[in-house]
Amino acid sequence: YEPGLVSLEREGDVAIVTIRRPEVMNCLSFPTLKRLRRLCYELKEDLSIRAVLITGEGEKAFCAGADLKERK
Secondary structure, eight states: OOTTSEEEEEETTEEEEEEOOGGGTTOBOHHHHHHHHHHHHHHHHOTTOOEEEEEESSSSOSOOOBOTTTTO
16 A cells, blocks of 8 residues: 555544545545555454544545546
């Protein structure tokens, strides 16, 4: 995966997952989806996590959905 596409921060028992592709309204490319999947498996195993917040970087959009340019 490409580092930096999705980040994980922890604040106590809350995990904050941020999609970091604001230039394309945080659309989901295949590498982004792979990183999200890996993080979900990690968080599933961490019993200290009580909540997961998923957010998108930037001001324009949380997530525009699939990266259609990649799926021609």
